[in-house]
Amino acid sequence: MSIRPHRYKVILILTFIISFSIMFFVITNDKNKRIKEHLRQVILTNQMNYDVNLRMYKKLSQQTFDLIVEQPDVLNILQEAQSASETKRSLLREKLYDLTKEKYAKLVKLGVLQFQFVFPNNKDFLRVHKHGKFGDDLTGIRYSFNYVNKHKKPIEGFEGGRTTHAYRFVYPVFSNKSNYLGSVEISFSSGALQESMEKNHNTHTHFIVNKKLFNTNLWKPEIFQKYLPSVENENYLYTVTSNMDVSERENEKKIIDKFMKKDIEKNLKHEKSFALYQEFDNFVKVVTFIPVSHTDNKSVAAYLVSHTTSDDIAHLLNDFRNINVLLSVFLLVLFYFIYRILKSNTNIKIAQKETKSIINFLPSIMILNRNKNMIEVNLKFLMFFNQHKDIDDFLEHYECICDLFEEYDDENYIQETYVNKVYWTDYVKNNKDKIHKAMIIKDGKQHHFTVKVREVIYKNETTDIVQLIEITKELELNNSIKEKEKQLFQQAKMASMGEMIGNIAHQWRQPLNIISVMNMKVEFLLELNETINYDDYEPISKSIAGQLEYMTKTIDDFRSYYNPNKLKENFSIKQSIQDVYNLIYPQLNSHSVDLIITEDSDNEELIIYGHANEFKQVIINMVNNSKDAILHCQENDKDKAGKIEISIKKMNDEIIITIKDNGGGIPLDIIDKIYEPYFTTKHKSKGTGLGLNMSHQIITDHMNGTIVVYNLEHNKEDAGTIFIITLPINKNNNIS
Incomplete structure (x- = not known):
């Protein structure tokens, strides 16, 4: 079937849509890869900053612990307190407090939150940060003390207490005779780490803490003063610090809309680092989540959340839009010129098809049908049916070439004028995916043909060109x-x-x-x-x-x-x-x-x-x-x-x-x-x-x-x- 000019338009429009879709997909995929790589670099930078600051606190806590255990008086007090009476313990507690309070005062300026000594049975002997409170059994409250007193190995990580969380470094203490005396905790507040990162790396950060960290009523007064509901996820709490900027928190609410919340919720389930971005009129905000491990090292207790402005992603998104506009214009111009060329070629082909020479010298039998009537045949037709001098002589004996088609045991063979109630030439045109054949007997011998039909404009009218290609020798060879x-x-x-x-x-x-x-x-x-x-x-x-x-x-x-x-x-x-x-x-x-x-x-x-x-x-x-x-x-x-x-x-x-x-x-x-x-x-x-x-x-x-x-x-x-x-x-x- 020939392609008319208006059909060229349809095909070109479809081709344009497909081409634009493919290129849009490629460009979008490249954009997403670049953004993903940029977000990965942001995650690595924040992770590195977090690790640097955490190592600094770990080193400080280790040095503090080493200074403590090197003091014989401290070890002697802990050794004597193991079996002392309550009265004696009170005296020993005050003595130990006097030895450590000055050191603790200096540590507070460096971000230390808690400093305490705990017996092997998990009961606290001295809280330097609250030396008036002691004797609590921390077995069911603090995993870190359970672990250290059981395994006599140090542990570190993020852990909650009765009313607050902290980065906790807990060390086992032994006497000079290697007798186990209990454990020492040196904890740093997350606020100190947050302030250090904002100061050293010029990044706005805050902590969100999993509610499961607190095995208590979340909204009793002590906790209400230290935490607020998290903007990022309802299962987390926002950590309040002394220098919290209210305006920054309001900006966070604007950045984290309901769509980003869904992405945050999905990523939090994986307990891995991730970053998301949000585009505004003239800037792009990137929100990064760095997981903070619990002391049990089996779960994530909190996330360090950082907000940064990304000029790179903003430029990428702007370039992406510009490229799409240029691509659309380019393809429109390209396909317009292609259409003009195809239309010109079509007119030339139509003119060429108006001559009978198009079919006369083909090696196969060619028949021109119009309105189910044979109007032209080529020389090969007359040579095959040599008993007829011309088409008029042929039509005196037969109405259609299909009258000569014989029965053959093959569903691909056309054997009647109508196939499934459709005229045979129309059937061939409508089933282009099939190989159509026909068999004609001449002089007692079978001749097999493949049958092709296509629609053309011949002498300004729609005409079917029927082509019979003989395949008898090929079948015999097969x-x-x-x-x-x-x-x-x-x-x-x-x-x-x-x-x-x-x-x-x-x-x-x-x-x-x-x-x-x-x-x-x-x-x-x-x-x-x-x-x-x-x-x-x-x-x-x-x-x-x-x-x-x-x-x-x-x-x-x-x-x-x-x-x-x-x-x-x-x-x-x-x-x-x-x-x-x-x-x-x-x-x-x-x-x-x-x-x-x-x-x-x-x-x-x-x-x-x-x-x-x-x-x-x-x-x-x-x-x-x-x-x-x-x-x-x-x-x-x-x-x-x-x-x-x-x-x-x-x-x-x-x-x-x-x-x-x-x-x-x-x-x-x-x-x-x-x-x-x-x-x-x-x-x-x-x-x-x-x-x-x-x-x-x-x-x-x-x-x-x-x-x-x-x-x-x-x-x-x-x-x-x-x-x-x-x-x-x-x-x-x-x-x-």
Whole structure:
């Protein structure tokens, strides 16, 4: 069908939309990648700043602890307090407070929040920051003291208390005699870390703390003074600091809208660092979340939230919009010029089609139909129907070329004027995806054609050009090739039948011997007693029946393999290989050749659509070749143990079957010729040279697979060959 100018417009518009969509997708993807990389750099920067400040506090706490444990008076007080009375402990507590209060006063200026000593039983002995409170059992409140007093190892992390949270560094304390005395805590407020980051890195930050950190009523007065509801997420609390900027908090509420809240909620579940951005009229804000680990190191207790302005992302977004505008203009101009060119070319083609020479010199039969009537034919038509001098003479005998179409057993052949109640030329035009054919008998001979119909403007009117391309010689050649293939397959199958009969004879030898022995036993009992009772005869009968059943099973396997049924069917790859195993293993065993089958498909049944017996023939050919190669090696090394391995596995939508042997391999100068028909290195009495040729055709042509061969040379003893067969699953088959 020709493309008219208005149809060019539709096609070009659709092409424009598709082109713009593709380029928009590419540019958007690039923009998103750049933004993602920028956000990653922001996260790394904030993480690094956080880590630097945290290491500083860790170093300070370690130095403080080292100074404490180096004081003999401190250790002596803790040692004596272990078993002292309450009165004595009070005196010791005051003494320890006097020794540490000046140090604590200096630490407070550096951000230390809490400084306390705790007994091994988790009861606090002295809170330097609140020395009037002591004796509380912290077992169910503070995980850090539970851990240190139990394992006698230091611990650090973010942890809540009764009313507040802190970065806690807890250390075990030992006497000079290595007696365990309890633990010491040095905690820093998150506000100190926040202020340090804002001062050193010029970044607005704040902490949001998970409500689960406080096993208490969240809104009792002490907590209400230190926390506010988080703008970012309802499950977190905003940490109030002494220098909190109310205006900054209001700006945060504007930045974090309901859409960003959803993204925050989704990312918080992963408990990893992340960053999000929000675009405003003239700037872009980036909000970064750095997770803060709980002392148990199993969960995230809080997040350090930072707000920064990103000029880079703002520029990226602005460039993205500008590029899209330029791209739209460019594509519009480009497609306008393409339309003008196509329209001009269309007019030229229409003028060319108005001459009859367009069809006269084509090697195929050409017919011009208009309103279901033949109006023109080419010279090839008149040469084929040479009994008619011209089209008028032809039309005196027939109304349409379709009147000559004969019946043919193929659904692609047009055999009537109307197909599915549609005029045949319209049917061909409406089903362009199909290959349409027709058959005409002339002088007693069948002539086959492919049929094509397309609509053109001829002499200013819509006209159908019908083209009949003769394919008779091609069909005859294909039929000849198929017949030769059939003959080759039959020759190869008959060649293997002798071996199969040998297998049956070998498998029957043992049960026949057993039946013979059972028969001799019956004769002996009859000669001895002149009769035989049921108890003596029953085991003999069962033994004979078992052997006969085994022999019947052998015949059934043989008949199944040589079943001439050529209908395709669903069959199991594993079962087919097992059937082959049952047929040929006894013969392999008699030659000291071990056949091993392995599978790696998670007990999945591997089903494929095709001819099961053809596939079995391929496996038999492969195994027989391997067996013959091994026997050849055994002629020089009688002690050589033959081994053939067949493995089955599924990879994506393919089944991989490998047949590996230790038969010495294939010489490199002939490995490329092994699939040629009648090529063999064996004696004429042992091979026809058709097995591998037939196997290659079955796998590649009949099953749409591939087969390759390699030599294996791990060492001289295991040198051999590996065939790799790859078959597609659920492709061009009938599996539902």
